[in-house]
Amino acid sequence: MGADLDRDPPPCRNRPISVFAYIARRLFQAALVVVVISIITFIISYVMPQWFGEDLAATYAGKAANPATFAAIGHALGFDKPLVVQYWDYFSGIFTGRTFVNGSVSLDCPAPCLGYSYITNELVWPKLIADFPVTLSLAVGAAVLWLFFGVLGGVVAALNKGKLADRSIIVVALAGISMPVNFTALVVALLVQYQFHFIDQIQYVPITQDPWNWALNIFWPCLTLAFISAAAYTRITRSTMLDTLNEDYVRTARAKGLPERVVVGKHAMRAIYTPIITMFGLDFGYLLGGAVVTEKIFGFHGIGFDAVDAIFRADIPVVMGVTLMASFFIVLANLIVDLLYGVLDPRVRLA
Amino acid sequence: MTEEQLEPTFETGERGPTAFLDVRDLKVHFATEDGLVKSVDGISFKLERGQTLGIVGESGSGKSVTSLSLMGLHRRAGKSGRGGATMSGEIWLDGDELVHADPAEVRRLRGQKVAMVFQDPLSSLHPYYKVGDQIAEAYRVHNKASKSEAHKRAIEMLDRVGIPQPAQRAADFPHQFSGGMRQRAMIAMALVCNPQLLIADEPTTALDVTVQAQILDLMRDLQQEFNSALIVITHDLGVVAELADDIMVMYAGKAVEYGPAKTVFTDPEDPYTWGLLGSMPRLDRAVKERLLPIPGNPPSMINVPSGCAFHPRCPFAPRNHGRCETEVPELLPVDSRHLVRCHLPIAERRQIFNEEIRPHL
Numbered sequence: 001m002g003a004d005l006d007r008d009p010p011p012c013r014n015r016p017i018s019v020f021a022y023i024a025r026r027l028f029q030a031a032l033v034v035v036v037i038s039i040i041t042f043i044i045s046y047v048m049p050q051w052f053g054e055d056l057a058a059t060y061a062g063k064a065a066n067p068a069t070f071a072a073i074g075h076a077l078g079f080d081k082p083l084v085v086q087y088w089d090y091f092s093g094i095f096t097g098r099t100f101v102n103g104s105v106s107l108d109c110p111a112p113c114l115g116y117s118y119i120t121n122e123l124v125w126p127k128l129i130a131d132f133p134v135t136l137s138l139a140v141g142a143a144v145l146w147l148f149f150g151v152l153g154g155v156v157a158a159l160n161k162g163k164l165a166d167r168s169i170i171v172v173a174l175a176g177i178s179m180p181v182n183f184t185a186l187v188v189a190l191l192v193q194y195q196f197h198f199i200d201q202i203q204y205v206p207i208t209q210d211p212w213n214w215a216l217n218i219f220w221p222c223l224t225l226a227f228i229s230a231a232a233y234t235r236i237t238r239s240t241m242l243d244t245l246n247e248d249y250v251r252t253a254r255a256k257g258l259p260e261r262v263v264v265g266k267h268a269m270r271a272i273y274t275p276i277i278t279m280f281g282l283d284f285g286y287l288l289g290g291a292v293v294t295e296k297i298f299g300f301h302g303i304g305f306d307a308v309d310a311i312f313r314a315d316i317p318v319v320m321g322v323t324l325m326a327s328f329f330i331v332l333a334n335l336i337v338d339l340l341y342g343v344l345d346p347r348v349r350l351a
Numbered sequence: 352m353t354e355e356q357l358e359p360t361f362e363t364g365e366r367g368p369t370a371f372l373d374v375r376d377l378k379v380h381f382a383t384e385d386g387l388v389k390s391v392d393g394i395s396f397k398l399e400r401g402q403t404l405g406i407v408g409e410s411g412s413g414k415s416v417t418s419l420s421l422m423g424l425h426r427r428a429g430k431s432g433r434g435g436a437t438m439s440g441e442i443w444l445d446g447d448e449l450v451h452a453d454p455a456e457v458r459r460l461r462g463q464k465v466a467m468v469f470q471d472p473l474s475s476l477h478p479y480y481k482v483g484d485q486i487a488e489a490y491r492v493h494n495k496a497s498k499s500e501a502h503k504r505a506i507e508m509l510d511r512v513g514i515p516q517p518a519q520r521a522a523d524f525p526h527q528f529s530g531g532m533r534q535r536a537m538i539a540m541a542l543v544c545n546p547q548l549l550i551a552d553e554p555t556t557a558l559d560v561t562v563q564a565q566i567l568d569l570m571r572d573l574q575q576e577f578n579s580a581l582i583v584i585t586h587d588l589g590v591v592a593e594l595a596d597d598i599m600v601m602y603a604g605k606a607v608e609y610g611p612a613k614t615v616f617t618d619p620e621d622p623y624t625w626g627l628l629g630s631m632p633r634l635d636r637a638v639k640e641r642l643l644p645i646p647g648n649p650p651s652m653i654n655v656p657s658g659c660a661f662h663p664r665c666p667f668a669p670r671n672h673g674r675c676e677t678e679v680p681e682l683l684p685v686d687s688r689h690l691v692r693c694h695l696p697i698a699e700r701r702q703i704f705n706e707e708i709r710p711h712l
Binding site: 248252259 | 422424434458459460461462463466467469471474475476477478479480488489492493524526537540
């Protein structure tokens with residue numbers, strides 16, 4: 001009896017031999033995706049209008065300008081160069097910066113250069129960076145709310161399956177998932193500002209300036225965003241939790257004599273992290289690219305707001321900058337989720 | 352189903368326990384949408400420390416439901432009788448009654464006084480926690496111990512159940528263990544608090560045959576070492592033949608034969624037990640002899656056959672002229688420790704067994 005009798009096969013130990021190689025490979029893939037997106041965006045923004053005979057310089061110069069102005073602007077923006085060179089100028093500008101020369105005037109666009117908007121006469125990158133805190137605040141606030149309420153709702157529903165609490169939560173979740181954000185946002189704005197007068201005018205207050213009012217104002221648009229997303233989290237938490245509660249290892253946890261709060265709060269909860277994090281990564285990355293409708297309705301000048309404005313003004317460099325930024329965050333979020341799988345689930349480590 | 356039927360009934364009227372584990376007329380019923388499922392319908396048995404009871408039966412005979420009730424692991428039904436198990440009867444474990452006890456009280460006993468080894472060690476171990484941590488956790492629930500003490504204890508237990516390099520293996524995840532090692536780890540987890548009653552629910556079903564024997568040896572050794580009572584639940588008569596002092600054969604939620612292992616193996620008196628023995632492959636039997644499977648399927652637990660639940664599959668039921676179809680047989684003693692639930696007269700069953708059954712076993 002004992003070790004000498006144990007004829008079990010040797011344990012398979014697939015310890016991560018080269019975690020760094022794996023991460024490097026994934027980083028490279030992610031970078032490649034962003035490059036491809038930048039090419040596609042470039043083609044849609046700069047090349048396709050030219051195919052349809054639209055002179056981009058004319059869009060920038062305004063209707064009153066004469067052909068000489070078009071040519072000057074076109075030259076300053078490099079539209080007279082071959083497309084490949086134009087793209088290379090744009091792409092390399094992101095890393096090395098570039099200089100726009102318009103006759104005697106030259107404009108320096110430092111390192112992460114996403115171009116120059118002739119319509120607002122601003123560099124794109126500083127504008128996006130200035131507006132990013134708004135979008136970040138919204139995304140973080142909404143994420144905290146929807147994670148908390150969504151997961152809590154799902155767990156409570158699962159533990160009370162078939163009872164009143166479960167049914168009520170399902171109905172609320174269904175309402176959240178069914179209502180479009182433009183409706184919810186307007187209802188929230190109406191109730192908060194005109195019905196109950198919590199706040200006269202919801203507006204963005206920088207956190208550095210007044211943290212309390214930042215939170216007070218940001219709460220309502222965050223609630224709007226969270227209400228819609230929380231529903232999906234409630235549903236996935238509820239169904240995963242119900243499956244998990246029937247797992248043998250949850251029975252084992254009970255058999256150890258663990259109190260029910262540890263059985264559910266530790267052993268069962270541990271299994272639902274993976275699907276939630278998968279969804280969360282994508283949703284959060286998506287939100288960092290700007291919550292277009294919510295920002296517009298509440299008048300928050302974030303990335304989404306910029307995007308809408310830029311589209312209406314045909315402000316191509318801004319549209320492209322926003323698109324690149326949004327895709328960057330989505331790719332980044334995907335990458336982080338994939339790497340987190342390995343941390344969360346020991347079975348998928350470097351599968 | 353009326354309330355009266357669920358009330359415990361005592362034939363002897365005795366109160367208080369008469370053995371270390373004393374189960375009396377245990378009933379576990381589940382109200383489902385299709386009807387009442389009497390998974391366990393009035394079983395009684397006794398078990399002392401150091402002794403082993405084997406519970407044998409087909410799938411759905413109520414073996415696992417019985418073991419889960421000993422652990423208090425059934426979700427209990429609400430007042431409406433739905434949403435869980437309705438339990439009656441008594442389970443006395445070392446002087447404590449468990450069926451009517453406060454669930455918090457039962458939880459304190461669970462894992463400490465009574466522990467369980469489950470059938471499939473891969474799904475029964477938590478995939479996301481290290482094996483050592485899972486064992487240490489079981490220790491810390493019931494013992495005031497620091498994390499490092501509990502960890503040391505876990506490594507000690509892994510060593511005791513025969514896992515090589517226990518200190519290193521404690522840091523592994525269950526999927527890095529082989530099937531036999533996982534079951535050893537489960538046993539280590541069950542024994543970490545020195546339980547006085549260990550329940551093993553089909554402990555070797557998911558394992559290779561070579562590993563099965565090792566696990567059975569291990570359980571026997573550990574039982575002797577800790578002087579614990581052991582209940583082995585299985586559909587494999589070979590397993591209980593090796594381990595058990597007593598055997599209870601279950602069919603459709605009831606015990607059909609209960610007695611010392613030796614008697615049940617050599618002089619079984621219930622036709623169902625004969626069927627089980629006849630369908631067991633044996634190496635010492637001539638190859639040309641065919642196995643004698645029990646015809647038919649286990650009964651539906653919602654529409655249990657009338658009378659003796661085994662009568663539709665029993666080749667001897669016609670001899671009783673309809674009595675088996677209408678009247679539920681009692682579990683009656685044939686001698687001081689051997690009980691059988693069958694309408695056939697004792698002399699007739701012994702004659703049938705000796706003349707028709709024994710030659711084929």
